[in-house]
Amino acid sequence: MLSNDEVLLYCKSRGVTESGLSIVDHILSSEPARKVKSNVYNTSGRFVSYKNGMTVQFESLRVEKAYLLLAEMDPDVMLFRCQPYKFKIKAPDKNGVLKTIDYTPDLFVVSKDFIGFIQCKDSDETMLKLSQKHPGRYGLEDNDWVYPAIDEVLEGTGLGHKFFIRNREKTVRIDNACHIADFINGRTPAVDEELQDKVLKTVREQKVISMKDLLSCHKSIKVDHLLWMIGQNRLVADWDNERFSRPAQCHLFASDDVKKSFISKQKSMVPSDLLFSNVQE
Numbered sequence: 001m002l003s004n005d006e007v008l009l010y011c012k013s014r015g016v017t018e019s020g021l022s023i024v025d026h027i028l029s030s031e032p033a034r035k036v037k038s039n040v041y042n043t044s045g046r047f048v049s050y051k052n053g054m055t056v057q058f059e060s061l062r063v064e065k066a067y068l069l070l071a072e073m074d075p076d077v078m079l080f081r082c083q084p085y086k087f088k089i090k091a092p093d094k095n096g097v098l099k100t101i102d103y104t105p106d107l108f109v110v111s112k113d114f115i116g117f118i119q120c121k122d123s124d125e126t127m128l129k130l131s132q133k134h135p136g137r138y139g140l141e142d143n144d145w146v147y148p149a150i151d152e153v154l155e156g157t158g159l160g161h162k163f164f165i166r167n168r169e170k171t172v173r174i175d176n177a178c179h180i181a182d183f184i185n186g187r188t189p190a191v192d193e194e195l196q197d198k199v200l201k202t203v204r205e206q207k208v209i210s211m212k213d214l215l216s217c218h219k220s221i222k223v224d225h226l227l228w229m230i231g232q233n234r235l236v237a238d239w240d241n242e243r244f245s246r247p248a249q250c251h252l253f254a255s256d257d258v259k260k261s262f263i264s265k266q267k268s269m270v271p272s273d274l275l276f277s278n279v280q281e
Contacts, residue, residue, distance in 0.1 A: 020157030069177035084108035116160030183231030211247035
């Protein structure tokens with residue numbers, strides 16, 4: 001976990017200006033700008049983040065929590081904060097009249113390829129309805145939704161703003177993140193080093209092996225041990241295409257290159273190949 005000074009130094013190295021650093025410093029040293037509440041449309045809650053060393057709040061169980069789970073297990077994401085900062089922006093109302101309004105993004109994120117604010121929405125359909133309700137407030141550029149009013153406020157800070165559209169994300173990846181959330185968050189005890197060595201040795205020797213077959217090789221190893229190792233990035237698995245809740249269909253790989261080769265081979269197989277691939281000679 002990075003210290004506040006380390007975060008600021010990293011942001012500066014990635015082009016965040018003094019005005020942007022002032023915003024980041026305020027976020028890191030302050031409580032959330034607003035408290036979330038449940039209503040008829042969404043369920044709020046709290047999420048224990050091992051990566052951030054704190055409990056963070058979310059306003060939507062389906063949308064914001066999904067993003068938090070993905071961010072928690074993404075090694076490229078270094079830090080995130082919820083309800084981070086309240087901006088004063090000028091945006092058109094439903095009648096097109098420009099008004100000053102408060103705007104608090106759902107998240108502030110520091111990652112390898114993005115530093116800035118995230119607004120989480122359920123779907124493109126939701127965004128389209130919002131853009132129709134508030135003409136001129138939202139726009140679609142190169143298939144990405146934008147909010148020109150906040151972009152204008154952030155100009156010159158080196159900080160960005162973008163939307164997380166939940167329905168654009170792979171369902172399997174989100175399901176996997178939910179399935180092993182406790183193992184990502186450090187709520188479960190670490191797996192014994194000796195057991196880890198057994199697992200890694202077998203995976204390296206086999207190159208590709210299903211979780212079910214690996215468990216058959218070592219009676220002392222349990223499913224939870226493998227899930228913990230995946231959650232802690234000790235094992236390579238296919239987050240996007242194979243569900244961790246199905247050990248017979250979920251494979252473990254000796255390396256990322258082996259995984260890419262396996263996925264490529266699977267995609268290139270015609271239906272007849274898939275039909276007979278498990279037939280024993």
